[in-house]
Amino acid sequence: MGYAPLHRQLEKVKEDLLKMAAMVEQAIEDATRALINRDVELARAVIQADKRINALENEIESDCIRLLATQQPVAVDLRFITSAMKINTFLERMGDQAVNVAERAQELMEMEPFDVPPTLYRMALVAKEMTRQCLDAFVKRDVALAYQVCARDDELDALNRHLLEEMIHWMMRENRVVLRGVELIIAGRHLERIGDEATNISEEVVFLVEGLVIRHKGVGKEKPAE
Amino acid sequence: MRGQAQQVEGKGALGRDTGGAMGEKVEEFHTVYHPKPGPGGAIIKIESFSLWYGATQALFDVNMEVERGLVTALIGPSGCGKSTLLRSLNRMNDLIEEVRISGQIYLDGEAIYGSKVDVIGLRKRMGMVFQKPNPFPMSIADNVLYPLKVDGVRDRAVLEETLERALRAAALWEEVKDRLKENALKLSGGQQQRLCIARAIAGDPDVLLMDEPCSALDPLATGKIEELIYELKGRYTIIIVTHNMQQAARVSDNTAFMYLGRLVEYGETARIFTNPIVPWTMDYVTGRFG
Numbered sequence A: 001m002g003y004a005p006l007h008r009q010l011e012k013v014k015e016d017l018l019k020m021a022a023m024v025e026q027a028i029e030d031a032t033r034a035l036i037n038r039d040v041e042l043a044r045a046v047i048q049a050d051k052r053i054n055a056l057e058n059e060i061e062s063d064c065i066r067l068l069a070t071q072q073p074v075a076v077d078l079r080f081i082t083s084a085m086k087i088n089t090f091l092e093r094m095g096d097q098a099v100n101v102a103e104r105a106q107e108l109m110e111m112e113p114f115d116v117p118p119t120l121y122r123m124a125l126v127a128k129e130m131t132r133q134c135l136d137a138f139v140k141r142d143v144a145l146a147y148q149v150c151a152r153d154d155e156l157d158a159l160n161r162h163l164l165e166e167m168i169h170w171m172m173r174e175n176r177v178v179l180r181g182v183e184l185i186i187a188g189r190h191l192e193r194i195g196d197e198a199t200n201i202s203e204e205v206v207f208l209v210e211g212l213v214i215r216h217k218g219v220g221k222e223k224p225a226e
Numbered sequence B: 001m002r003g004q005a006q007q008v009e010g011k012g013a014l015g016r017d018t019g020g021a022m023g024e025k026v027e028e029f030h031t032v033y034h035p036k037p038g039p040g041g042a043i044i045k046i047e048s049f050s051l052w053y054g055a056t057q058a059l060f061d062v063n064m065e066v067e068r069g070l071v072t073a074l075i076g077p078s079g080c081g082k083s084t085l086l087r088s089l090n091r092m093n094d095l096i097e098e099v100r101i102s103g104q105i106y107l108d109g110e111a112i113y114g115s116k117v118d119v120i121g122l123r124k125r126m127g128m129v130f131q132k133p134n135p136f137p138m139s140i141a142d143n144v145l146y147p148l149k150v151d152g153v154r155d156r157a158v159l160e161e162t163l164e165r166a167l168r169a170a171a172l173w174e175e176v177k178d179r180l181k182e183n184a185l186k187l188s189g190g191q192q193q194r195l196c197i198a199r200a201i202a203g204d205p206d207v208l209l210m211d212e213p214c215s216a217l218d219p220l221a222t223g224k225i226e227e228l229i230y231e232l233k234g235r236y237t238i239i240i241v242t243h244n245m246q247q248a249a250r251v252s253d254n255t256a257f258m259y260l261g262r263l264v265e266y267g268e269t270a271r272i273f274t275n276p277i278v279p280w281t282m283d284y285v286t287g288r289f290g
Helices: A004-037 A040-071 A075-109 A118-140 A143-173 A175-210 B082-089 B119-125 B140-150 B156-169 B189-202 B219-232 B245-251 B269-274 B279-285
Strands: B005-007 B028-030 B032-034 B042-053 B056-067 B071-075 B099-107 B126-129 B207-211 B237-241 B254-259 B262-268
Touching: A004 A040, A004 A075, A004 A118, A004 A175, A040 A075, A040 B245, A040 B269, A075 A118, A075 A175, A118 A143, A118 A175, A143 A175, B042 B082, B056 B082, B056 B237, B056 B262, B071 B082, B071 B245, B082 B099, B082 B207, B082 B237, B082 B254, B119 B126, B126 B189, B140 B156, B140 B189, B156 B189, B189 B207, B189 B219, B219 B237, B219 B245, B237 B245, B245 B269, B254 B269, B254 B279, B262 B269, B262 B279, B269 B279
Parallel strands: B032 B262, B071 B237, B071 B254, B126 B207, B207 B237
Antiparallel strands: B005 B028, B042 B056, B042 B099, B254 B262
C-alpha cells in the first residue's frame, strides 16, 4: 500500500508540469508567429508570459524538495520526483528559448520586411510537437513515444542545417541581408535547442519508467534490442 | 508571547557547552517560532509552562500555541520532555506524585489548571492514544462505547450510531463489522491501535493526543495509522509525540523540537525538515546530534 498524501501530492507536481508544458508550447508558437507576422504585441506577450513559467518552475521545485524531505519517497516515487525536478529545469529552459526567438522577432521587425523561410516555420512546428510529445510520454509513462521524440531530434537538426545553408546562400547573394540572415540563423539555433531539451525530457521518461539511463550512451535514437 | 527571548544563565542556554557541532557558544535561549497558521486559529495556548518531578525540572518555560485542525508533532531525544508536555495537556501528570507546575495551559481560552476544572471532562475533550495498544478485555463494541457507557448513555440508537461512526472514522469498520461482539484482544496490534483511536473518537473529543502511536506496530500497520491521521486532521486537532522523525515529517503540519525540557524551535514541518532556523534543530533532524 502507498501513503495517499504522497501520491496526491505527486499528482499535483504532474499537473503543474503539464501546465508548464502547455505554457511553453504556446510560447514557442507565439514567438514564431510574432517573427513571421512581425507582431510587436505578440513578441512582447511571449516575453511577459515567461515570468509565469519561471514562477511555476520555482513552485514545482520547492514542492519537490518538500516531498523529498518530508515523505521519504522510494523506488518509482523517488525516480518520479528526481525526474520531475529535471524536467522542470528543461521546460524552463525551453521557455527561455521561446523568449530568445521572440527577441529575434523584435530585432527583425526593426529591419526591412522579407519572406520568412518555410524551413524556420517547419522547425517551430517540430519543436512544438516534440514539446507536447515528450510531456505526453511523461504523463502516460510511454517509453516508445519517448524514443520517438529522441528520433525526431534528428529531423530538427537536419532542418537547422538546411536553414543554415539557405541563409548562407542568401547572404552570399546579397550582402545587405546579412543582419537579417544572422538573426534568422540565431532563431533557428534557439528552436534547435528546444528539440535538445525535449530529448532530455524523453531520456528522463525512459529512466522514470524503466530505471534505465540512456543519456550519453548513443541508444537514445531508437529503442535498444532486448 | 511569540518570539520572546529569555536569558538563561550559565554555560550555554541548554546547560551544556554548545560548541562542537555548531562551532559557537550560544549564551541566550530563544524559542524560534514559525508555525503554519491553521484555518481556525489556536485551540491550545501553553503559557510559561514549567513542570517539576520532585526536585527535577522536566519542562522549562514552554510557550506554544497549537493550531486548531492541524497535526502537530513533538520531536526530540529521549528525556527532552515531549511526552511530559503531551501528558500535561490533559493533566495525566496529576496521577504522578510530587508533580509541580507553574504557568498555565488554555484549551479554547479556558485555563485547564485550576481547582474548579473538571479533569474527567477535560480528558474527554482530549482523547489519548498510547504507545502500546491498550484495548480493555471486553468486546470490540464495548471498547468503543466505553466512554459513552461511563457517561450513562443507554439510548441504543445513539450507541449504534456512535459505534459505526467511530469505527469508520478509525478506518476499522470494514474489518470488524461482522464480529463486533468478539473480544478486542483477538485483533492484531495494528487493529487494536485503530480500535483505541476509535474509542478516543467515540467520546467526541476536540483534540487527539497520540504518544508514540506506531512504535509497537509493523510498517504496514504504521502506514495505516499515518493515513488515518491524515484523514482525521481538520475534524480533530492532533498532537503526536514520536521518536520517528520521518513519521513526524510525513504526517504533521507543524513540528516542535524539544531538547532538555525546552522548546527549541516550533514551526512549519516542511521548513523544519528542509531548512530549520536553529542549529540544534538542524543537528537533530540530520542525525548529527550529540
